[in-house]
Amino acid sequence: MITLVSFIGVLLVVVLVHEFGHLFTARWFGVKALEFGVGYPPRIFKVYTGKTQIALSASTIYSMETPIHEGQIIHIRSIWINNKLNASHLTDDPVNLHDDQNTSGLIHHGKIVSISEQELIVADMMYSINLFPLGGFVRLSGETDASLPMSLASKPPWQRAIILISGALMNLIYPILVFTILSMVPHNVPIENSGQIQIVEVIPGSPADQGGVAAQDKILFVNEAPINSPSSLKDVLNLNQGQSSKWTVERSQKRIDLEVIPQYDNSYEQWVSGIRITTVNQQYTRKSNPPWVAVYDGFAETIKLLNALQYEVRNMVTQDVQNQITGPVGIAQITGEVAKQAGFQGVVILSIIISINLAILNILPIPMLDGGRLLFVMIEMVRGGKQLSRQRENFFHAMGFVFLITLIIIVTMKDIQKILLGESFLGG
Numbered sequence: 107m108i109t110l111v112s113f114i115g116v117l118l119v120v121v122l123v124h125e126f127g128h129l130f131t132a133r134w135f136g137v138k139a140l141e142f143g144v145g146y147p148p149r150i151f152k153v154y155t156g157k158t159q160i161a162l163s164a165s166t167i168y169s170m171e172t173p174i175h176e177g178q179i180i181h182i183r184s185i186w187i188n189n190k191l192n193a194s195h196l197t198d199d200p201v202n203l204h205d206d207q208n209t210s211g212l213i214h215h216g217k218i219v220s221i222s223e224q225e226l227i228v229a230d231m232m233y234s235i236n237l238f239p240l241g242g243f244v245r246l247s248g249e250t251d252a253s254l255p256m257s258l259a260s261k262p263p264w265q266r267a268i269i270l271i272s273g274a275l276m277n278l279i280y281p282i283l284v285f286t287i288l289s290m291v292p293h294n295v296p297i298e299n300s301g302q303i304q305i306v307e308v309i310p311g312s313p314a315d316q317g318g319v320a321a322q323d324k325i326l327f328v329n330e331a332p333i334n335s336p337s338s339l340k341d342v343l344n345l346n347q348g349q350s351s352k353w354t355v356e357r358s359q360k361r362i363d364l365e366v367i368p369q370y371d372n373s374y375e376q377w378v379s380g381i382r383i384t385t386v387n388q389q390y391t392r393k394s395n396p397p398w399v400a401v402y403d404g405f406a407e408t409i410k411l412l413n414a415l416q417y418e419v420r421n422m423v424t425q426d427v428q429n430q431i432t433g434p435v436g437i438a439q440i441t442g443e444v445a446k447q448a449g450f451q452g453v454v455i456l457s458i459i460i461s462i463n464l465a466i467l468n469i470l471p472i473p474m475l476d477g478g479r480l481l482f483v484m485i486e487m488v489r490g491g492k493q494l495s496r497q498r499e500n501f502f503h504a505m506g507f508v509f510l511i512t513l514i515i516i517v518t519m520k521d522i523q524k525i526l527l528g529e530s531f532l533g534g
Contacts, residue, residue: 127276138247138256145236156231169197186255277465286404299334301388312380317366473506
């Protein structure tokens with residue numbers, strides 16, 4: 107239950123942040139938004155908002171069982187005349203619109219707010235909650251059809267490009283906002299040089315292993331310099347430049363002097379000894395930062411995380427790629443493990459990592475994803491505004507869909523295998 111709830115919560119937050127970026131910029135550029143959905147249909151709850159003006163004329167077709175009235179849900183086919191939506195067909199049964207021989211125009215529906223002889227005011231922007239809570243979506247007018255009123259496809263390429271990248275941009279803004287809020291909320295801050303460094307694991311054959319260092323040892327001094335934090339150990343090792351160093355450790359309440367000769371690791375670009383460490387007996391103080399400091403912290407922590415992810419991606423490419431990739435099942439398992447081990451704050455940090463990964467993945471030029479659609483917009487710009495045929499673009503997106511689904515199936519099978527073998531997705 108912890109795994110399920112935390113996974114759904116993280117996924118909803120990250121995806122809805124992404125979709126909000128699309129919604130905001132689409133409305134900014136005058137693209138008509140028809141629905142913002144939480145989860146995927148079938149719908150279990152919906153609410154209509156907005157006040158869309160729709161002109162009525164003598165040519166408007168009425169297919170109504172009862173006279174139209176305020177508060178009624180109505181289905182409309184609209185065309186664009188004189189910079190305004192004009193109703194060509196009004197009905198209380200959507201089947202009538204599909205039977206209509208006039209297939210042009212925007213099909214939308216909503217709740218009537220007010221009625222006059224020449225105009226309807228309709229709340230036709232739907233916010234929906236759907237049965238399958240595995241993400242969200244924004245439905246826009248004419249995503250591939252430029253003939254529809256206020257459509258996405260009818261906008262200039264540069265506007266479509268901004269709308270397409272805005273989802274990924276929001277996923278990058280999300281970590282800044284979260285880190286800023288976390289910095290402003292009272293939180294525990296470690297008191298400098300108040301903890302002890304304890305060894306969790308010694309890698310076999312490493313310099314530390316050869317020097318006699320053991321797991322559970324507490325590092326007190328290196329070359330008589332006190333070690334109170336991971337950064338102090340890193341600084342001493344880098345300063346020593348691979349020379350033999352004297353380690354004073356506490357083992358079973360006794361002090362022991364050992365000799366360790368660090369090695370240079372090109373991937374980490376620093377001197378290492380081959381140990382995993384943790385901080386114990388750390389003392390904390392309660393702190394909250396003012397907004398101007400918190401915003402700086404938000405940017406700084408996000409940049410720090412991006413640098414860490416960049417290293418992980420580089421490491422993944424140079425090592426075992428297939429074992430580094432995980433899918434929906436793996437992400438759910440990781441979320442559950444983080445929720446149990448690190449609580450709410452750990453899940454929030456995990457949502458930040460997933461948000462950044464989603465931004466990077468989504469902007470890649472893979473058909474069907476935003477990056478793939480952006481690629482077609484860029485091709486259109488290079489060709490002087492000449493679009494590829496809708497059939498050809500849809501074919502490429504279909505191929506991208508098949509590729510992604512195949513990849514997800516393969517990765518999911520590996521994730522299930524890990525679970526059946528009892529392996530932790532967090533390592534250890």
